[in-house]
Amino acid sequence: MFTIIKQSAQFLRLGNVLRTTVTSRPAFFCTESSNPPGLNIAAITNGDKDLEHKLKILVLEIDVLRQEGKLVPDDDYLKESHWKELLILPSLSQRRKFLEYLFKISKKKENKKLKKEQKRLEKFPEAKPEKNENETFEEFVSQYDLGHNNIMLRVYDSTMNQLYNNRLVQAMQFGQKLVVDCGYCDDMTKQENKNCAKQLTLLFSENRNHDDPFDLHFCNINNESVLMQSLNKLIVTLHEPWFPLNLHETSYLETFSKEQLVYLTPHCREELVEYDHDAIYIIGGIVDKVNTQPLSLAKAKREGLRMAKLPLDRYLQWGSGSGKSLTLNQVASILLDVKLTGDWKYALRHVPRRKVVEFTHEKINQKNKWKPNRERPGFDNLKYNRRPSDRMIKVGSIMND
Amino acid sequence: MFSSKIFTRISFHKINIRTFRQQQRPNPSKERSSPNNLLWKIIEENNIKGAQDWKDVRTQIQNEIRSVTPASIDAMTVSICTRKKKFNLALSYLDFLNNENVKLNLATLGKYFKLLYVKGVEESLATEDEEKILQMYDSLRTTYPVLDSLTLDNVTQALSLTKKWKVCLDLLDEIKVTSSPTSNTYSAVIAAAFSNKADNLAWKLLDELIENNKTIQDVVYITYFKRIITQSEKIAHIEKMFNFMQNNGVQIEPENVDTFVEAFKDLKVVIKNSNIHTRGVCKCCNKKLKTFELSDDEFNNLKTKILDNVIVGKDVFNKTTSEELERFNKFTSNMEKFDVIIDGLNVAYSAGVKQSSYVTSGLVAAVVSHFARVGKKVLVLGRKHMSKWPQKNWKYVQKNATTFLTEDLSQDDPYLLYCALNSGKDTVIVTRDLMRSHKFLLREVHLKLLFDRWLSQRQYLLLRVPENGEPIFKKPLPFSQIAQKNEEYWHIPCISDSTSASSKWLCIKL
Numbered sequence: 001m002f003t004i005i006k007q008s009a010q011f012l013r014l015g016n017v018l019r020t021t022v023t024s025r026p027a028f029f030c031t032e033s034s035n036p037p038g039l040n041i042a043a044i045t046n047g048d049k050d051l052e053h054k055l056k057i058l059v060l061e062i063d064v065l066r067q068e069g070k071l072v073p074d075d076d077y078l079k080e081s082h083w084k085e086l087l088i089l090p091s092l093s094q095r096r097k098f099l100e101y102l103f104k105i106s107k108k109k110e111n112k113k114l115k116k117e118q119k120r121l122e123k124f125p126e127a128k129p130e131k132n133e134n135e136t137f138e139e140f141v142s143q144y145d146l147g148h149n150n151i152m153l154r155v156y157d158s159t160m161n162q163l164y165n166n167r168l169v170q171a172m173q174f175g176q177k178l179v180v181d182c183g184y185c186d187d188m189t190k191q192e193n194k195n196c197a198k199q200l201t202l203l204f205s206e207n208r209n210h211d212d213p214f215d216l217h218f219c220n221i222n223n224e225s226v227l228m229q230s231l232n233k234l235i236v237t238l239h240e241p242w243f244p245l246n247l248h249e250t251s252y253l254e255t256f257s258k259e260q261l262v263y264l265t266p267h268c269r270e271e272l273v274e275y276d277h278d279a280i281y282i283i284g285g286i287v288d289k290v291n292t293q294p295l296s297l298a299k300a301k302r303e304g305l306r307m308a309k310l311p312l313d314r315y316l317q318w319g320s321g322s323g324k325s326l327t328l329n330q331v332a333s334i335l336l337d338v339k340l341t342g343d344w345k346y347a348l349r350h351v352p353r354r355k356v357v358e359f360t361h362e363k364i365n366q367k368n369k370w371k372p373n374r375e376r377p378g379f380d381n382l383k384y385n386r387r388p389s390d391r392m393i394k395v396g397s398i399m400n401d
Numbered sequence: 402m403f404s405s406k407i408f409t410r411i412s413f414h415k416i417n418i419r420t421f422r423q424q425q426r427p428n429p430s431k432e433r434s435s436p437n438n439l440l441w442k443i444i445e446e447n448n449i450k451g452a453q454d455w456k457d458v459r460t461q462i463q464n465e466i467r468s469v470t471p472a473s474i475d476a477m478t479v480s481i482c483t484r485k486k487k488f489n490l491a492l493s494y495l496d497f498l499n500n501e502n503v504k505l506n507l508a509t510l511g512k513y514f515k516l517l518y519v520k521g522v523e524e525s526l527a528t529e530d531e532e533k534i535l536q537m538y539d540s541l542r543t544t545y546p547v548l549d550s551l552t553l554d555n556v557t558q559a560l561s562l563t564k565k566w567k568v569c570l571d572l573l574d575e576i577k578v579t580s581s582p583t584s585n586t587y588s589a590v591i592a593a594a595f596s597n598k599a600d601n602l603a604w605k606l607l608d609e610l611i612e613n614n615k616t617i618q619d620v621v622y623i624t625y626f627k628r629i630i631t632q633s634e635k636i637a638h639i640e641k642m643f644n645f646m647q648n649n650g651v652q653i654e655p656e657n658v659d660t661f662v663e664a665f666k667d668l669k670v671v672i673k674n675s676n677i678h679t680r681g682v683c684k685c686c687n688k689k690l691k692t693f694e695l696s697d698d699e700f701n702n703l704k705t706k707i708l709d710n711v712i713v714g715k716d717v718f719n720k721t722t723s724e725e726l727e728r729f730n731k732f733t734s735n736m737e738k739f740d741v742i743i744d745g746l747n748v749a750y751s752a753g754v755k756q757s758s759y760v761t762s763g764l765v766a767a768v769v770s771h772f773a774r775v776g777k778k779v780l781v782l783g784r785k786h787m788s789k790w791p792q793k794n795w796k797y798v799q800k801n802a803t804t805f806l807t808e809d810l811s812q813d814d815p816y817l818l819y820c821a822l823n824s825g826k827d828t829v830i831v832t833r834d835l836m837r838s839h840k841f842l843l844r845e846v847h848l849k850l851l852f853d854r855w856l857s858q859r860q861y862l863l864l865r866v867p868e869n870g871e872p873i874f875k876k877p878l879p880f881s882q883i884a885q886k887n888e889e890y891w892h893i894p895c896i897s898d899s900t901s902a903s904s905k906w907l908c909i910k911l
């Protein structure tokens with residue numbers, strides 16, 4: 001069965017080659033750059049003639065950029081979504097920046113792959129024995145090795161998920177609520193929306209792994225938006241009914257009482273000094289790399305909500321250079337810690353250290369200072385997961401000699 | 402009565418207001434190792450005499466510079482030779498490719514067009530080059546039914562030199578499908594229109610160029626002045642160009658000054674490099690330069706646009722609240738005319754934000770007293786938290802000036818601008834802010850120009866407040882940095898990197 005599919009695939013590929021050789025143009029100029037492989041014009045343009053024309057120009061443009069020595073990824077790296085985005089970008093310089101970004105990512109991936117392969121070769125210089133497809137059950141059982149017969153039970157991801165989700169479901173019943181306002185999709189660029197989706201994923205997972213998680217509510221969502229589309233790409237089971245996350249297409253004002261809500265916005269003047277365990281805090285789901293207008297402040301002002309900002313200046317000495325912006329997951333982690341411990345200093349460890357000068361060199365030096373190991377490890381208090389004891393004896397005996 | 406004595410407590414000599422300088426950080430390591438520079442270094446070192454020498458150089462380049470791929474080497478080499486104006490070198494490389502039977506890819510063809518254009522402009526176009534351009538264009542068109550904007554830019558520039566220059570107009574439209582034509586392309590087509598006596602078209606394109614925020618290249622000036630030499634009303638034509646520069650605030654790019662002067666050589670016009678004194682007097686002809694006031698229409702237009710685009714914008718709540726806007730409108734509607742409007746917080750924090758409130762409030766009080774003592778009507782804009790300043794100074798400010806305070810969460814700058822515009826043409830603004838972010842929100846090139854012109858004439862920049870409490874300002878220049886005619890002399894400004902008054906000007910006697 002498989003072999004038949006494989007063969008037909010080969011034929012298909014052969015057919016492709018044949019077709020391209022037949023249709024190649026008379027070569028007065030170098031025309032190796034017809035349509036790149038994997039570019040499905042009909043799927044991208046939906047039969048729009050103007051768009052098709054534009055797309056053809058862009059194909060040429062990218063080729064010319066590459067030939068001029070600009071940083072452009074290979075043709076087969078560009079996927080349908082990339083082409084669609086290129087069509088939206090209005091100016092050449094924007095397209096060039098986007099292509100440069102893609103180029104860097106593609107090279108990064110390539111290098112990672114190469115490094116992995118090299119490492120593997122260092123570890124196992126000889127090629128892996130090929131998997132025997134007609135392996136009988138007896139043969140399978142007789143091999144003792146990971147992936148074959150083994151005393152270790154495999155812990156599946158789903159098992160781990162269940163464990164984590166259990167805590168989350170408990171929080172949904174009894175825990176404090178935290179709202180993320182996802183209503184800023186239109187104020188962000190596409191890239192910002194994607195970054196926001198990524199941060200929301202991290203926020204969800206960090207919340208789930210915490211000892212005392214929040215009951216998360218994503219409000220003002222719009223399922224058509226880039227933000228939700230890319231979030232759905234990152235969390236495939238997002239819309240499953242069992243998934244432990246509350247999604248509301250409506251505003252938080254309809255679900256919760258106004259008195260409890262506190263909008264966390266960096267542009268306001270009040271500091272959140274005393275953490276309120278009864279309040280429902282709202283985090284604005286914005287990544288503002290381009291547009292740094294106080295959007296969440298404006299929204300809170302319009303809706304007449306209480307506002308607060310994290311006491312970043314009270315507890316931290318900020319370095320110059322990078323701004324005071326935090327990612328969504330960092331804000332959530334800070335809130336999680338302050339909820340559990342009530343200690344802002346401890347909670348603010350989630351602020352990236354590069355932004356803070358308070359983390360003095362002294363502390364770092366103390367940490368890294370070399371201390372002679374005065375005591376020889378006693379063999380009586382060896383614990384599980386320590387180094388194997390026979391090696392220890394050897395070292396010991398050498399030293400005694 | 403309050404006197405200036407009250408703030409003698411503050412030692413002003415300690416306050417040094419920081420001056421912000423634009424720092425251009427050179428990045429030598431990056432500069433040196435860019436692939437183009439490496440490429441040029443190899444070419445220079447090899448001392449290439451003819452097409453036959455290129456073979457080894459080409460392999461050397463491919464081996465030594467990793468970022469140069471077999472696909473990009475040709476276009477990059479031709480391009481760098483063109484940029485360094487070594488046309489024969491570039492041509493010999495193309496000869497070499499021809500001998501080797503290497504087919505030129507699209508980017509290299511584009512660079513070939515560019516080479517022929519630059520060569521044509523520098524040394525005037527030879528007939529065989531013109532034929533080459535036309536022949537190449539025809540075959541390019543048959544191979545590629547659509548072309549990208551990068552190639553089209555180069556093709557348009559080359560074609561503008563030939564007899565088929567009118568095709569360029571179609572090509573411009575073709576470029577606009579995916580991007581906008583570059584300054585060079587626009588300038589090339591405009592120059593072609595001038596030299597082919599299609600003046601109306603050229604002026605229309607010049608307007609389009611200004612609208613798209615592009616700069617005029619020297620080709621335009623050279624061809625224009627060359628064309629009008631033979632015409633009867635020479636001076637009227639020259640003045641037409643100068644008037645255009647005046648209306649659109651065009652200044653000459655620093656690298657184009659020499660070619661601009663060169664273009665006048667045959668016109669029998671006296672043209673001199675000059676400086677304008679801070680008093681507004683030209684050092685060459687001793688004539689005084691004038692300021693350009695905004696007309697009433699322009700002024701009102703700017704005022705409404707500030708309210709719509711800057712204060713309200715997309716969402717009133719971003720910068721203020723609707724109640725506050727109402728309060729402000731009430732305030733402005735029966736507002737009397739003010740002579741001076743002070744950006745309270747900007748002045749207060751001009752010595753740094755970490756000063757004590759005695760210092761910050763003292764600065765505002767000092768500035769207010771400076772104007773109030775000579776009987777000027779003063780308005781101070783700020784935020785509500787200012788009323789908690791040390792009462793001695795704040796009471797003085799309130800007594801000697803009108804104040805309008807916005808909420809602590811609102812922005813006061815847009816209100817400041819509106820107040821200043823509302824108060825009339827002679828009102829002075831005291832602030833150190835150049836209001837660039839607000840200027841950006843005006844969107845239209847024309848409005849931005851008006852805004853600049855207005856602010857540069859009305860802005861007092863607080864420099865420092867010395868011990869005697871008498872503030873020192875950088876006052877607006879007594880003339881506009883715009884091309885202008887002063888009696889029989891024309892003065893044309895040149896862009897210089899420093900913003901000082903002693904910028905370069907050209908003094909021209911027609």
